[in-house]
Amino acid sequence: MTSVKFDENGLVPVILQDAGTKQVLTLAYANEEALARTIDTKETWLFSRSRNELWNKGATSGNTQRVQSVQIDCDGDALIYEVIPNGPACHTGETSCFHETLSGERSKTASDMIGQLSALIKQRET
């Protein structure tokens, strides 16, 4: 079993990924206690580098996340929390913090396609 390698600040990067759509929502960081609480409570716990404190994601906004699994990479220095989000992951109100494209064209997710089909159906109903 690979053990988690925390960096010189005691942190490990965590990719928050929607368990259903597979969309990457946020890149954040956890310390040992945040990881332990996540595994224990099945809620997203992180460590805020800007506020320098433990952070129960969504505790303030209500946009909590249920953690379905925690995965670790081959060299133990990165994690994925697979989550079922209760609302947008981004403070801007967007589903994902990654909502801007620097280069190329973002491929559509299943939920993008479902959204487009729903919009088309609604449009044809009127």
Added chain:
Amino acid sequence: MTSVKFDENGLVPVILQDAGTKQVLTLAYANEEALARTIDTKETWLFSRSRNELWNKGATSGNTQRVQSVQIDCDGDALIYEVIPNGPACHTGETSCFHETLSGERSKTASDMIGQLSALIKQRET
């Protein structure tokens, strides 16, 4: 347009994600030149922290990646390269570097399900 915030070592974390299956393959790092080369060549360029050098992923193994898009997060300190992989992303031969579960149960990807269905069909043929 959000500009990329490189950290004190001149690096930004990059999530490599399969453009088709949406599976997260690797968490790696890029410096400014790696990012510029990625956008320019549409191949995955990174910066290896252990070897301290630019790294054209797959140049040695042949497991290159075609980069379909580069996305940036809301505060500019993380990127996603959406890629079409030409082989496994992990040096172990696994599709993804995240192939170990610390807690909970990993949700199935579309390709997991297709793999299981193919296996079942093959099994029934014999």
